[in-house]
Amino acid sequence: MTATVTGATLRRRVEPDTAARMARSVRAATGVGPRTEEVADWLAGHAAGNRFRVERIPFAGLDGRSFAADTGNLVHRSGRFFSIEGIHVTHPQGPFPEWQQPIIDQPEVGILGILVKEFDGIPHFLLQAKMEPGNPNLLQLLPTVQATRSNYSKVHRGADVKYLEYFLNPGTGSVLADVLQSEHGSWFLRKVNRNMLVEVQGDVPVAENFCWLTLGQIGELLRRDNVVNMDARTVLSCVPAGHDEDHALHPDGELRSWITGERCRHDVRVRRLPLAEVADWKRGEWSVDHVPERYFRVMAVSVEAGSREVGSWTQPLIEPLGTGVTSFVTRRFDGVPHVLAHARVEGGFADTVELAPTVQHTPGNYQHLADRPPFLDYVLGADPGRIRYEAVHSEEGGRFYHAQSRYLIVEADEAGAPAQPPPGYCWVTPGQLSSLVRHSRYVNVQARSLLACLNTASVTL
């Protein structure tokens, strides 16, 4: 037998009271920070009378960025930050067996981190009000830290990133979540960010524009349009919430097997392409567009702001055409709530498919096809009494311009969404989503936004 060492202290592999602590935060309608109404009003007022200015500019007006002579890729002169390149995708099993498109290439991993601290036994979450140029209302609530590596390694010589040290050395706190999560697979090539929840014990000075909120308060704010930004939502999807159903329509192992099967069923090949060679897309002075106009365009903006690390700058953004519809359909089976997940292929996913909402629809993408996406008509035509959750949220305002989507959770019965769904769909419980989101590349960013609403009881199924 190996000698037993008593010097090192063992710990429980899973901390048993975390879920209960999170539940206390969900139930707390007020906390040590501002009241929920104050936050909402303050954001709205701030956005109205701000000194931020975002203007569409021609690509020629970009400072430090241009289309490379050989590839036509839209790159920064430093070779860092992000660039816009092209991909060619083949997917024989999909509605589009083959296509080419521009895509953002940003190989560096950013940090999206929320600091957590108990006050009077109730966990609070530190969010900040901040401007992002692509947000329709500019100012939203962001995570404590939202920083690319270029940000915090000072490539663009800005101010220090506040609270960064808690996330660069998470050992100083207790880590509630720390996982690489994918970003939008239709717009980003294999991009992941580090999603972190770090709980601290000691004093934390609250900087200007930062505030401590309970999960209950954040859940309330998630019911409003464009208040909690995408990066905050994805981190909140990782809250170790207590969706602990013992039973489900599909055991966990069967669910993982179904996901593996879906990954194998789709034979997706992605090849990089110089932007200049991307077929069906046309570069103009102000934008790169699909011909005919469809999906999204690449455009550029100039930004003037007071509260960012850098006061003014220019940058390209992806501008989707029209407001999307992003919805989980939900049912109870034997009293246990389930949502209908879709194993969705996106060209930028590293693992072929991820679990997406039942409907994730961008207008214009399918209009020219004979078949409408499954469940889209059900969701759009649902009786208002069946809409359990509805709010308009925007995607990351640092990369996407006015990329808004109507997020919904819509109740169904057997007629609307059968217990045996069509291929590519599977009923899962919130607890199953929660256990998958501990690992990379299972749950896509749109589904994570809706999971954040469940974690904060913005909606209770």
Add this chain to the structure above:
Amino acid sequence: MTATVTGATLRRRVEPDTAARMARSVRAATGVGPRTEEVADWLAGHAAGNRFRVERIPFAGLDGRSFAADTGNLVHRSGRFFSIEGIHVTHPQGPFPEWQQPIIDQPEVGILGILVKEFDGIPHFLLQAKMEPGNPNLLQLLPTVQATRSNYSKVHRGADVKYLEYFLNPGTGSVLADVLQSEHGSWFLRKVNRNMLVEVQGDVPVAENFCWLTLGQIGELLRRDNVVNMDARTVLSCVPAGHDEDHALHPDGELRSWITGERCRHDVRVRRLPLAEVADWKRGEWSVDHVPERYFRVMAVSVEAGSREVGSWTQPLIEPLGTGVTSFVTRRFDGVPHVLAHARVEGGFADTVELAPTVQHTPGNYQHLADRPPFLDYVLGADPGRIRYEAVHSEEGGRFYHAQSRYLIVEADEAGAPAQPPPGYCWVTPGQLSSLVRHSRYVNVQARSLLACLNTASVTL
């Protein structure tokens, strides 16, 4: 509230008696199939008097494969199967900040599946004796099904793959494991195979060269050199064994956070390269070699065999130089066994690092460097009484030629392997490895081989 539907039957998310059933199979020294000695002798005898012939040939002797005129890639005329291409890797944090190398590109996902069936309450596993050209002893025990998609979709017009239907439609049985696992990241570009354990209830006719074995029998066979092949080992690493420690040096969340941190700490960029442009490698008539000779070579063989789907063929193989050393160092902390995992970078990994054994050393790779890999000298110099497990195993004989490694599990104390190991290393329990191996890309193929030894009680820590 959502209406409750009673039509659909819920099931437990985790089947509670699976681990106990696996434990019964581990304790079973005999089963309904051949005795362990018979299997070993039969394999040894068969290999001695076989009609298999594997001969090294020049590349010009390859049938259907040649170096493409433009890229120099070694490709099949069908555009399918696998090809040998090149990559350029940058890794500023590593011992080699930058390198180029040939690599196997095989984007299709193969199936590695073992059929499981209870006899008298004891789960048995269906293995087959089969020849692979790269195996030093040719004949080893393989999974029930070991097939590339080209195999089973008949690109090379061979015979049917036996038992394939159980894995193509896993719904006919109960799925014990089904997960995409990475292959060798030093030799394969982002390759994964589908590792499956499917349990069936009904009668299963046992074809020639197939036999039912208990986990206890397989554990006994794993103590012998070159009997259980790599593909069987990786599937066996996924057995839902009952390593259920409640306590560990690092809670599960902290372990996942450490892995995420290691993935972020290493900034690895991989770019495809035509084989003709790979620096420091020279193409000859019989092989592609590093200059000076190091790491591995690409070579070709002709094969004649009776028991394969195709009677004779030619193919390229990767031939590493020399026998490797692959070892976990193990300690007990407060009575709980741990192994020391290494967060290892390999150029072909999709997620930068995976958990590897403490030592995974190929001779020649580091000889020209000043620093020896950590723990290598400890493992090589360990007192024989501390060697808890030792056997020579080979890697996949369908792609690698005589790729042998001495697999070891070596006991240590604080002097040999401190409780606070150097950066890049972390103590984990077998149960933690088991829970990670349910998901893709956490545990590399070499560590999975050693986990298979733990799952089958080939060694008890």
